[in-house]
Amino acid sequence: MIRQVTVREYARLTTSVVESPSLDRATVTKSAFDYLCRLAGQFRAGGAQLLEVEGSQWLRLDNFVGIVETPCGTTLEILPKHHDADDCEESARMLLVRMIETALELPVRRAGSADLTLFRAPLSEWVRSQFLLALEHLVKRGMKSDFVRVEEEQRNLRGQLDMVRQLRQLPERGHYFHTRHDVYSLDFPENRLIKAALAVVASSTRNAANWRLSHELLHVLADVPASRMHAQDFKVWRGGRLMAHYAPILPWCQLVLGQRQPLAVQGTWHGISMLFPMEKLFERFVEASVRRLLPVSARLKRQAKERYLCQHNGAGFFRLEPDLLIEHGGERTVLDAKWKRLNASARIKKYGIAQSDFYQLFAYGHQYIAAEQEHKELVLIYPKTAAFDAPLPPFSFAPGMTLWVLPFELGAKVNEERLIVAPEMRLAQVVANAKRIDDRAST
Template identity: 30%
Template sequence: MEAAIFRQIEQFIEARETSEDAGIHDFLTLSSRRGVGKMIRVKSYVGVLQISDDVQLEILPKIHRASTVDARKAFLHMLRTLHTFSYKMFYNSTLHIDNLPIFEVFIHAYIEIIQRLVKHGLKCTYNEVEDNLYVMKGKINFSKHLQKNFVHQERFFVQYDEYNANRPENRLIKTTLHYLIKHSSSNEHVKQLRLLLRHFDHVPHSRKIKQDFNDVSLQRDMKHYELALSWANVFLQQQSFSAFQGQHDAPALLFPMEKLFESYVGHLVQQEARRTGWHINLQDNRYYLFERSFALRPDIVLTKGTRTIVMDAKWKLLSKTTSKQHQIAQADMYQMYAYAKKYNAEAVYVIYPLVEGFDVADSIQFISDDGVIVYVQFLDILENAPVVLKQSY
């Protein structure tokens, strides 16, 4: 990293250490190491962060054997499976992402969303309009008519309803398009965004973004707006599941890697469960560790008749050389033991991303003195293959 860019990122972090944006420490911190010097440590968030007008930080997941291109593809692929995220936008086969920054991928997809919306047609509504006209229209506002037209008796200060596109949904989309023009680094994207804005010429900007989102009405005839507004919320209010939201103008689309990995593993197991006839519950919450206290929430519960299998996904990079526990957290094992007991599970699995030194075929298990077995498995994200259990479905 060039010294000047490093310094910009360093200043970006320092400026927020004592401000309302202190949440930046949840994913980005400064440190130092003897013999190395200053370092920027990235925690378990991935995505993009705008440092300045000319510096954008792209944080990709650390994946075994993955190049930058591979990591970017894997990130977007996992993002598709996140239920709280609008995955449909990434399924366009014409979207080439090999050399496209993540933020520009999002912009490209949003352009396509709005292009489809415009083709479908902007939704209009009736709005009350006040104007001082030379013709009578609607009804006279007598107080303003007397005030404005005492010496202009040829005019009428009137109120009338006008059918137009000035509604909160369109105001939010127009504001989003302007926002993306300001932050896009692609001349082609800026050009397409400006073309789209022509369809919103008679729509004002949103002056109260939170209020307009509260006023959004997605009735049956407005379903084609749903994806566009979901992403407007991401761009305008930075609702990208990051803890970093502050007063500085720093566009951030950041996602906790733990949630992405959980969602991705759940998606793969769900595919396998459908094929093999198992019923699957994701984020199951039927049990508590104690009576109505300390809820248990395993990522995946598989059932078939009286058989139960419980699985959890952990985005932690293990080590084969440090100890016989491979840096597996003791808390993780306590958690899996509790799952085995509460669910009376025949098998309990904890799934980690594949790292150097391990193989997906490795068999690691921990056995308690009362017979609970916890199986440890590794998922090769680049292979995009279903999780293979040690015990047959």
């Protein structure tokens, strides 16, 4: 039985009947429940926490988002928890789609206004749809064929006679010829991988439009064998000018075949399953937005790895890796993104900020920012919510080092996301200068 279950981060799942199912509580089948428990064991062995088991009837998900397709036919879709209300399924799905596009730098093809309806379908159908649109575009442009050397034994002479093998031919098979010839064929690694991904999509899609298009494309690629060694074929995927029109479909093949996720679901079941740590998605989303704000003269580094917390026996000990490091005008600004909701009115509870986050930024500031730098700014970035919609008053680290806690507007549409900066920050002046330069260039 095929079943779609949509929840969000930290939701609780059970095999019992839930009276009022929501994005935070849902029912799954016993087989899906057991599969998730086994999957959690695989994640735990790899050092990641997928979920917590609460008794024999409840599971509590962690901060992973994405899709898991179980062998019993259940599709579990896990969305970001960026609103308090339960009626945010479509907006959460749209946000997750944009975050995945940004994090993986996916070349998304838009099919017009009808494309918006895909957000009402599961995330897995969006992946399938984007793969099919990319493949349809590739087929219209023309799939690349190549000459393939064929060596065979046949009754008729075709191509070049292999004299060495022919002289070794047994007398009773003297009427056969060992030949070599080239065949103009679609059978090479790129097309084999596309056929393998198309077979996965065609056999697993539950959307009528995707099913129809996938089977039409299967007829077009009927002569292409499917890849049986995905990892090896991906290694020899060719680039360059002659294969440039294949570049847009590569990341979608990797997604469908489970070769590109930060945490792909491995095992004997090969549906479209992919999970992403929400913290990492948010970090990449913030990075893309900040990069657009900065002037060309500024340099933005992700996960800088040049400093250590201390030295031990002449070597660095405990490497410090801030999420983002901005270098502009000879000065540095350290930024760190945290996927956690704050409450600006809960000062007595430290606004919900973890003390460890302040310790972390304190260490980053003393190691990455020079003591003689005039403006020493550290930035903690959290998602904007109704309870946290403006920068908090600055926190002072001695000597002369300031920590800012800023909200990040996730935005309802593409390119509407933005970092909300306090006017008195040096970072605000850098962004304002970049905007003035852009305005002059546009006029």
